[in-house]
Amino acid sequence: MYEARFRVEDHGPYAAVTRDSDARIELWCNDHCDLLHVAESDDNALDRVASSVGVRDELSLGDDRVVITDDCLQRHEETVEWYLERHDCLLLPPLAYENGAKHCRVLALDPANLTGVYRDLSADHEVAVAEKHELATPAREAPVLSLDGILPSLTARQRDVLRTAHRNGYYEIPRETTTAELAERFDLDRRTVEEHLRRAENKILGALVDHGVV
Known part of the structure; x- marks a missing residue:
């Protein structure tokens, strides 16, 4: 198995929340809604999320919030999953948004598939590869997750x-x-x-x- 980390310029609502701020959003998609962890956020950041996909419920502690949205972002804009499906790759959640860009961990059985994803993403977006390596052994706590979990x-x-x-x-x-x-x-x-x-x-x-x- 092979893993790559991509930084993709993004103009969607979640990326916009993190542009010119310290806010960071982690996203777990559930098809009908999103589960978000919004770190270093303020009320303005949550208002921008609510105006895009709605907010069903939230928990907050200081500057950190856990949010359940009314709708799924995939229904409103092109997402990275579309590119991954073309090249038989997997997204390792969460999808992160920081400094106006999305950051994603991608898993593939063939490194050529990662190259294909990068090529297609680069045709439509500004993309940088933060890291690329082979997974030689599973982690003890989870098959492909490391300390990031x-x-x-x-x-x-x-x-x-x-x-x-x-x-x-x-x-x-x-x-x-x-x-x-x-x-x-x-x-x-x-x-x-x-x-x-x-x-x-x-x-x-x-x-x-x-x-x-x-």
């Missing part, structure tokens, strides 16, 4: 700040950089960088505790 979704900014902090020795003892120095790298206020780090750390630690890893 355990670790929480971080916003692009949270990932960037956390990754940069780690690479520059922020978590070393003694620390090799400070939040003030990190703030200069991102042209952000020090308190904003510290908030990104705390949110990322809290999400990761919470997920590990919930799954009994620590």
